[in-house]
Amino acid sequence: MGGFFGIASKQQCNYDLYYGVDYHSHLGTRRGGMAMYDREIGFQRQIHNIENSPFRTKFEKDVxxxxxxxxxxxxSDFEPQPLLVRSHLGSFALCTVGKINNEDALAELVLNKNHHYLELSGGKINPTxxxxxxxxxxNTIAEGIRFAQRMIDGSMSMLVLTKDCLYAARDFYGRLxxxxxxxxDGYAVSIESFAYEKAGFDHYRxxxxxxxxxxxxxxIEQMQATDRKKRICSFLWTYYGYPNSHYEGVTVETMRYKCGEILADYDMQEGIARTVDYVAGVPDSxxxxxxxxxxxxGIPFARPFIKYTPTWARSFMPTSQKQRNLIANKKQIPIKxxxxxxKLLFIDDSIVRGTQLRETVDFLYRNGAKEVHIRSACPPIMFGCKYLNFSRSKNELELITRRKVLELEGEKGMMYLDQYGDFSTDRGKAMVKAIEEEMKFSSLRFQSLWGVTSSIGLDPEDLCTYCWSGKE
Ligand code: SF4
Incomplete structure (x- = not known):
């Protein structure tokens, strides 16, 4: 995924920039970078690998x-950035967040004009x-940004730093x-609102x-007005947005309370909620x-296990799934x-492959739990994300839902993914039952599409729900 932060101020802003971008560390694990411009020194830029050490540690001397x-x-979760560029548009630094699906075609378009690229390891071109x-x-940076947005299939938000100003651009459909x-003293640009609020900036828009x-x-001067429909990613609220942030005026933390209330309403109708001793969340979301x-x-909230975070603070680390599972296991400390x-009822933000949740449930049974009921705060993930580099639903074949559809009905089942994603249908019920049995859950229920969109509270037409509904 990744995140960015920028400042244009009347004051020196190196420290605000450093802390502001550090508040995006939950969005990426591979590279961090800073670029600044000073009238006497000119452009300065630093990039570090942050896979084994947090951003703040790596940049404490540079700042x-x-x-x-x-x-x-x-x-950045992938390429080193920001890049420093010198062209007919002058010198500028650029950082990006997004996904380019037509990378090869676009690279070809530029290469045909006898331009060149520096190759990254593995032969890939740096998307930035x-x-x-x-x-x-x-002919101008603003026209160039617009051209890039028009040409890119996927999504691309960007920040450009010149000697005089910043350009900020949100992706075409506002996915992020x-x-x-x-x-x-000036303005800040950010993916996470609390990153500038902590630096003393008020939310502007x-x-x-x-x-x-x-x-x-x-x-601020508007170079290009918004001219299209919004499809902001619903997963921002459900999973990867930070709890303190608000997007489109909706705070992540309170959206999640609402989502939990709607899950509770279903269970109260069916009487399940009355039978459990504690309700708990799979930390953190x-x-x-x-x-x-x-x-x-009215069921007591409890934390039957707590994550040991002083030395394993970062939930995205490391990149290998096997290592992640091992660390997840080491972090979980039970409260016997x-x-x-x-009888425990646990809510997880989503169920993707199911491997980590399966280990958590085994761990609870090993520690003496009598029943473990699971609720997913979002509907079944049926489709991989086409618009963002979103790790949760990258590989469709690994999704537990797709695996169960294949087991239940073979390839033919792929024609009915909309029904499987809706637990009010027979196919949806069969899939939920199959997951429940394989994972040894005492019961399983997914949030409905309506439940998620009404917890967010924006016009559903403004929300992307593709990975659940398959609707673009
Ligand atoms: S497909 Fe899913 S993860 Fe991707 S932008 Fe849409 S809601 Fe977000």
């Missing part, structure tokens, strides 16, 4: 040395460099948020889909759902008297 009242920074080359196809904060703005310490569920039902002989 002391960097100078400027304007800068951009990013956390590809975006830079598309920007350079036009791009937010602006303001204080007396969300950019619209496809909108491009030019930002200086003195003001399951926890607020469990608070909502507990508040609605909340588990032994108890």
């Amino acid at each position: 002391d040395e960097m100078r400027g009242c304007i800068g951009i920074a990013c956390i 460099e590809l975006v830079a080359s598309l920007i350079n196809e036009e 948020p791009v937010l602006i904060g303001k204080n007396d 969300d950019l619209g889909p496809g909108e491009i703005v030019r930002i200086t310490a003195e003001g 399951g926890t607020p759902n469990a608070i909502g569920y507990a508040n609605r039902t 008297n909340l588990i032994e002989g108890k």
Whole structure:
């Protein structure tokens, strides 16, 4: 995935930039980068590998040395960035967040004009460099950004730093948020709203889909108005957005309470909720759902296990699934008297492959749980994400839902994915039952599509729900 942060200020902003982008560390694990411009020193840029050490540790010396009242920074899950570019548009730094599905065709388009690319290891082209080359196809940076957005199949939000200003652009359909904060000295741009609020900026506004703005310490100029429908990613609220953030005016934490309340309403209708001793969340994003569920039902909220975080603070680390499972297991420390002989209801943000949840449930049974009921705070994930580099649903064949459909009906079942994704249908019920049995859950229920969209509370037409509904 990845995230970015930028500032244009009347004051030196190296530290605000450093802390602001660090608050995006939950969105990526591979590379971090900062670029600043200072009238006396010029452009400065640093990139580090952050796979084994947090952003702040890696950049603590650089931030002391960097100078400027304007800068951009990013956390990247793939390529090194920000890139420093010199072209007919002048010198600029660029960072991007998004996914390019037609990378080869776009690279070919630029290569046919006798341009070149620096190759990354593995022979891949740096996607941010590809975006830079598309920007350079036009006569101004704003026109170049628009051209890049038009050409890219997928999504692409970006931040450009020049000697005089920042350009911020939100992807064409607004799959990810791009937010602006303001204080007396200037403006900040961010994916996460709390990143600039902690630096003393007030929320100013969300950019619209496809909108491009030019930002200086003195003001914001709109270079391209929003001109299309919004399809913001619903998973932002369900899973990967930080609880303190708000997007389109909807706070992540309170959305999750609401989602838990709706799950509780289903269970109260069917009487299941009355029989459990404790309701708990699979940390971290399951926890607020469990608070909502507990508040609605009156069943005590508890934390039957707690993650040991002082040395394993980062939930995305490392990149290998096997290592992740091992670390997840090492982190989980049980509280025996909340588990032994108890009927527990756990809420997880989603069920993807199911491997980690299966291990959590085994761990609870090993520690003496009598029953473990599972609720998923989102509907069954039936489709891989086409729009973002979103790890949860990258490989459709690994999804537990697809695996169960194949087991139940073979390839023919792929024609009925919409029915499988809806637990009010016979196919949906059969799939839920099959997952419940394989995973040894005492009961399983998924949130409905309606439950998610009404917890968010925006017009459903403004929300992307593709990975659940398959509707674009
Ligand atoms: S497909 Fe899923 S993960 Fe991707 S943007 Fe849409 S809702 Fe988000």
